Amino acid sequence: MKTCEGRIGRVFVIRLEHGDVVPExxxxxxxxxxxxxG
Incomplete structure (x- = not known):
């Protein structure tokens, strides 16, 4: 899994790789x- 964080409030992009289990x-x-x- 590769991730990055932007700073407009808190915006996240999560890029899943082949075989990653989404909920986990x-x-x-x-x-x-x-x-x-909340």
């Missing part, structure tokens, strides 16, 4: 970057 990648990304609901 999103959950891991959210945890690593302090993203939470």
């Amino acid at each position: 990648c999103i959950e891991r990304f959210a945890e690593e970057h302090g993203v939470s609901v």
Whole structure:
């Protein structure tokens, strides 16, 4: 998985690679970057 972060508020782009599991990648990304609901 490759990711980058922009700075207009918080805008993220997540580029998945072949074989990445979407829910797992999103959950891991959210945890690593302090993203939470609300």
